[in-house]
Amino acid sequence: MPQQFTKSTYNGICDKLSQMDADFAKVIQLYGYPSMWTRPNTFETLVHIILEQQVSLASALSALNKLRERVQEITPARILLLTDAEMRECYCSRQKTAYIRYLAEALISGQIDLEGFEQMEDAEIRAQLTALKGIGNWTVDVYLMFVLQHTDVLPIGDLAIVNAIKRLKSLPKETLKEDLVILAEQWKPYRTVASMLLWHYYLSDRKPKM
Template identity: 80%
Template structure:
């Protein structure tokens, strides 16, 4: 089973990364420790992550809250009862409506078992989730990081992470993902927590806090 972080070891992992990388030490000294962002292992959480694809966090949360208002409890069965019109009224695009329904059907049929994922390796989880239309590597990365709290995920499909590395390391804009992976090699096996530090840095820079919150949205997945 992959390594996991939790409230008992999170800050010590941050400290280990700070010892390994002076830029992380600088982030902690200037902005403090990053929040330990986490989410429950539920269908609703995966719906939320799907809604976050390619939009601002605020827009995704607005759609999630509309769904909550409409059906109270966001479950696979409840979502499948909604019409296309009702989904649109909850700010769900046609594509995301389809993605959410594919996920709901996969869970109801037993193709996807979220509880079983808690004991599985990263790549086995990635294979199962990416088999569903509308779920790509970014969605899986966020699920592994925020829900299962696996320690060694580096979501280079997230523009905020890429930009944060480039800014923190004073790298040119044309730096490739392959080069970023080499830079992140010393952060193993704690690249998830390194990513938390990077998000924290990106959101904490005074010049653009509000803009950063809106920009921390993923690229299109599929």
Template identity: 75%
Template sequence: MFEQFSHANYHNICDKLAADDPDLLQIIQNHGYPPLWSRPNTFETLVHIILEQQVSLASALSALNKLRERVQEITPARVLLLTDDEFKACYCSRQKTTYIRYLAEAIISGQIDLKAMEQMPDDMIRTQLTALKGIGNWTVDVYLMFVLQHSNVFPIGDLAAVNALKRVKNLQKETTREELLAVTEQWKPYRTVAAMLLWHYYLSQA
């Protein structure tokens, strides 16, 4: 099965990680505990994560807010009524428009059931979501971490998390993906919370 974290055990998990890793302890000592970032398990949240792919969080939020203005409530049925031009007016690229439509169709057809995913293990969720055009491992990682709060995910495709990991551990810029993942092994089964600490460090440096 999968482990989850929640407000009830979040600080305890941070403390456990810090007790075994002086670098994570230092983050907490210098910057306090990271926020417990979370999002609701909705179609709108997945649209938001798709919009966040390879752009700044601010740009993604602008596009999401424009979509909200346009359709009032972001649901699969409502976004499928939008024309290409309407999507474009909401700052959605042609590619992301396609991805959002695929997701909407998958939910309407029952191919994807977000509620059912709350009971599924990581690998089954990853298989189902990455079968959709435009959803890759980074998008699934963010969904598992922020929405379902699965406790053992390290988003190796996330630049902020990876750069923070390299800085905190004094690793070379050229350190490979495999070597980075090997470093994160020590944080199992709480790699998600370790990543939250790294993001907290990264944002505190910005």
């Protein structure tokens, strides 16, 4: 079983990271501890993550809320009853509608088992989820981090993470992702919590100064 973090261990891991990397100590000193974002292990959560692909968090949430209004409870069976037109009315693009349906069918057929993922290694979960059309590494990273709370995931496909590392470390804009992955090796085995600190820094550093 991969190592997990909990509410009781989260701030302690942040403290360990601040001892491993002085820049994280500065982030905590300036902005406090990051929130521990979590999501339930449900079909709805994975639908939400698919909706978040390459759009703002606000527009993804608005599509999710529209789906909730339409079906009350977002389950695979209820989603599969919706027509293309009804999905469009819920702000779901044609592509994302297809991805959500593939996921619903995979759950109904037993091709994937969300509860079973709670006992699996990252690589096996990644292999099963990325076999579904429309689910790539970023979606799996977010699922492993927020849903299963695995401690050592680096979502290098996330633009905010990439920009936060460059800004925090004063790196040139043209620094390659591969170099950032090497730099992040120093945060093992806590790269998920390091990412939470990076998002926290990215969001807090952008707020207008009073």
